[in-house]
Amino acid sequence: MYDVIILGSGPAGLTAAIYTTRASLKTLVIAGGKWGGQLMLTTEVDNFPGFPEGIQGPDLMANMRKQAERFGAEFVDENFKEADFSKQPFIVAAADKTYEGKSVIIATGADTKWLDVPGERDKIGRGVSSCAPCDAPFFRNKKVIVAGGGDSAMEEALVLSRFAEQVILVHRRDQFRASQIMQDKVKANSKIHVLVNTQITEILGEQKVEKVRMTTTTSDKTLLAKTPEEITKNFHEVLNAHAIGTKEDSIMWEMPIDGVFVAIGHIPNSSVFKEIDVDEKGFIKVQEHTKTNKEGVFVAGDVHDHEYMQAITAAGFGCSAALETERWLEEQK
């Protein structure tokens, strides 16, 4: 029987584990088959305090795990399957085993949101990717797209620019939500081209990614009145894209491409918890900073936070949840 079972092993879960173990609570971390969370898919992390020269995301996570293990946290590197929060003790299942805990901290974070267009799913690992640091070197001297407009899209584009011949940043809006410093880096990079108001509609290719279809919305009526051949001639020659048609307010393109890196956001990993209240987007509803609708079940990090989504805020939420869990366990005695 554990005092606390922590579901997830990103910054939120591991920080919580450091705090609960230091409070002498018997702690189990269900870390998942892929432990470490989103930072395992990054390179340099320059905004985590305490590392003036920056630190590699995977190194930061390995350090956090070591720190939690040092104080006695136990780890199961299997995926969480299901939980029963209806009575005490809570029961949590991972792989073929079940574990009993007096309290639970949900810190399952969020996963890549895919574009959800035809041709995408079957080409993951064949040119479609969500991890530029992992896959960028396979695109040496090739041409790739990064889809998205936030900091992670900027980072992916910058990482890819070190290897690829050309990086095309495709964003469906006309404004980026990325931080100014990241936008400036992207703008200063001569290999990166930006296409705004543009959505990828289909990914084409036999064995691997070969082409994409995109739609660009525009209010330029004179442009829309032209034939696709004329538009192709006037625009995007640098991208080797061909206009294949126009609609009332948009142009359809086709463009040869070797890779598509998706960084359009994340989906909270909350659907496995049947008894826990979530909002319309799937984020766990939080009460008093760390509590869920179930007594004794706490929550921390990106699975409930859609506002900040930073490693440091997730770690902070993990700390709060651990302290509240400790208080709650004390009250139960």
Next chain:
Amino acid sequence: MAEVTFTDQNFKEKVLESKTPVVVDFWAPWCGPCRMVSPIIEELAKEYEGKMVVGKMNVDENQLPASQYNVMSIPTVMIFKGGQPVKAIVGAQGKEAYKKVFDEALQ
């Protein structure tokens, strides 16, 4: 036996000409998820000793097989039987998921 290290030089002998099925973990030092897979592959190398040859290939230092077998994402764990790739698992998985695929390949 610990896991084997495959290189461009020994790939033909150790993988393609092997009598037993071979598992190749394509990885690189710069890849975060590869670090999750590495310790699992080391454990599986021991568990499957005698039944399969399990090893790693650093794609930074050895680029030929990775490009020949269209590896475009790492970690990729590929199983070879009789010199042919029969199964590729792309992206980091849990230990049980790898065991399941290994066992299927052995049947």
